[in-house]
Amino acid sequence: MNSRYSRQALFLGKDKQTKILNSSVFIMGAGALGSSSAEMLARAGVGKITIVDRDYVEWSNLQRQQLYSEEDVKKRLPKVVAAKNRLEQINSGITIVPLVEDVHGLNIEEMIKGHDVIVDATDNFETRLIVNDAAVKNGIPFIMGSCVASYGTIYPVIPGNGAPCLHCLLNHLPVDTMTCETVGVISPIVQIVAATQVAQALKVLTGEPVTPLLRSIDIWKDENSSINVTRLRNNDCPTCGEHATFPYLQYKNQMKSEILCGRNAVQIRPATNDKYELVTFIDNLKDKVAKPIINPFLLSCEFEDMRIVFFKDGRAIIHGTNDTKTARIIYNRFLQYY
Structure with missing residues (x-):
C-alpha cells in the first residue's frame, strides 16, 4: 500500500x-x-x-x-x-x-x-x-x-x-x-x-x-x-x-438558451454537435472584434459592444444582455464570420 x-x-x-x-x-x-x-x-x-x-x-x-x-x-x-x-x-x-x-x-x-x-x-x-x-x-x-x-x-x-x-x-x-x-x-x-x-x-x-x-x-x-x-x-x-x-x-425538455443568473449573460447551446477550429475563426474575425483571447478551449472577444466567450463545441456565453432573443441575434451574426 x-x-x-x-x-x-x-x-x-x-x-x-x-x-x-x-x-x-x-x-x-x-x-x-x-x-x-x-x-x-x-x-x-x-x-x-x-x-x-x-x-x-x-x-x-x-x-x-x-x-x-x-x-x-x-x-x-x-x-x-x-x-x-x-x-x-x-x-x-x-x-x-x-x-x-x-x-x-x-x-x-x-x-x-x-x-x-x-x-x-x-x-x-x-x-x-x-x-x-x-x-x-x-x-x-x-x-x-x-x-x-x-x-x-x-x-x-x-x-x-x-x-x-x-x-x-x-x-x-x-x-x-x-x-x-x-x-x-x-x-x-x-x-x-x-x-x-x-x-x-x-x-x-x-x-x-x-x-x-x-x-x-x-x-x-x-x-x-x-x-x-x-x-x-x-x-x-x-x-x-x-x-x-x-x-x-x-x-423536448432540453434547454437551448439559458440566462446566467446574476451575470447579465446568456448561454447559447446549438442543436448540432459541430466542432469549430478556433484559430481559423479568429483569423476570419480579425478587425471585427476587440481584445481577443484564445486558448485551446475557447475564444473570448468583444463583438458589437458585447463580450462573447465561444467554445469549440459551438456553445457561447454572450455577456452584456439578459435577453435570449438579443443573444441569439448576436450569436448568429458572430457565426457568419466562421
Missing part, C-alpha cells in the same frame, strides 16, 4: 483503500463544491476522476473555488482544465479527465458511463434533475449537494435501495430563488457540504451502507437537521417509479 494513503488506510482498512484506488468518480460541476470535492477525492486516491463543467475561471470564483489561481483567470482557462492542472500536482498517480461540456439530457448518459458514483456540484436545480434521471436509469449512486449564503443541503440518491430519488422530493423541498449571485456564499458552508458529500461517496466506493438522510446546515445560524426520508418515495415517480419515463432525458 502506498505510504501516502497510510493514515486513511488505518481507518478504512487496506482492502477498502484498494477499492478506492480502483474506483471512478464523476463530478458534475467544477465550481466551489466541485473543486473542493475533487481535491479531497484526489488526495484520497480515487483512481479516476472525471470532471465536467461548461464555464471558465473568473475573478469572483477565487474567494471559494480552491483549485484556481489568478493566472487561471488571466488565461481564461476552462475550470476543468485548471482543475486538472492543479489536481495532477496534488496526486500524479491518478487519472483526471476534464470535459469542457454543457451537460444536458442527451449527453449525460454517455458521460457517466463506467463511473461508480456521481458527486453533484451543479449550480441549478434543473441540471440536478437531469443527473438524477441519468443516475437512477443507469443504477449509479448520486450524491446531491447545494449551498448558498451560509446554508447547505445534502442528499444521497442510491438506486435500488427503496429510498426516494430527488424527483420524489420535489414537493417536499423548499422553493428558494436565492443564488450565489444574488445573496452570495461563504466558503465554510462550501467546505462542510463538500466534505459531507465526499464522505458519502467514500462510503459508496468502499461498500458501506448509506442512510437516506436529507441533511440541511446553516453554519452562520448554528442550525442543522437530518431527516430520514424513506417514506417519501413516490411509487408513481416518473424517475424511480414502477413506470419510469425519465422526463429530463427527453429531447
